[in-house]
Amino acid sequence: MKCIELETERLLLKPLSLDHLSNTYVKWMNDLDVYKYLETGGNYTIEELEKYLKEQEEKKILFWAIHLKESNKHIGNIKIDPINKIDNSGEYGIMMGDKSEWGKGYAKEASLRIIGYCFDEVALSKITLGVIDNNVNALKLYEKIGFVVESVIENSGIYQGEICNSIRMIKEND
Template sequence: MFQSTRLRLRKMQNTDISLYHQWRNDHEVMASTSLVLDVYTYEETQSFVENVMLSSAQSKSYIIEELEHDTPIGVISLIGIDYKNRNAECILDIGEKSKWGKGYGTEALSLLLTYAFYELNLHRLSLRVFSTNEKAIHLYKKVGFVQEGRIKEAVFRNGGWIDIIHMGLLQTHYQQLL
């Protein structure tokens, strides 16, 4: 468990499946992060959480809880962890829309980066973000990520094509920022 002044990250559990299922099926929540907007059955979400988020040795998923109300507001993960080459990919979703724009994403990501670089001793973290998600791009740059590449017109959404931006952050760069 990791904690800041407003948030706590706790390991995701089977008891979180129902809440994650709500977020996963909210197209407004997933529109800026998910490649596929679909409606998932509870069983599909349960299988995804149990097999990908909870059981894989190459991933670590945490529920973001707001301390003041002791309520879950999102999920943050390290996926594709490669311990030999010391790298992983970050994923962040604030599922509670009333919490958007309040700095919780920055705070949660800062906790995860500290854990990834200082506890797991990872060398490099990466992430993917839609070019239209300007708030997320701003957040990622603020904590030290830099653009490393762009996949042109990779996602068709709302009648148009969207690029996917690849961003990365090295442990040494992160340590210099602190």
């Protein structure tokens, strides 16, 4: 599967690559506010990020860097990975790393474009995601873009010292 460059009104979505290796990206991965609900993060080095980016490039997955169109500034990443060929579905994930760009609707704009691409061009039948119940902003975003709760796994993990529920959500290609 080939990840191609896409765009929206305000964003460029570029295939994530070694071109995105930067100290700024490393800072995102070490910023608790950014990685609080991610599966990875904290104690990142430039070398670890370089290794990660190489691995992602080799996988040939649907993984984009989110850039502002007007400045080409890299502000986050979005992916659909893994793709399950048996049930024709993909797993959604997003990270908005640049906190100065939070709250401006970029996550929604990028998500709608990527989901539309995956339904219309890749022909996925559904997209799923997992989110922790106290990640309220993410839950609001996912509901706004049409995801619905599929299941709740109670007491599924500890995030920031609190026991949390994990929510599985789904968006089907209508």
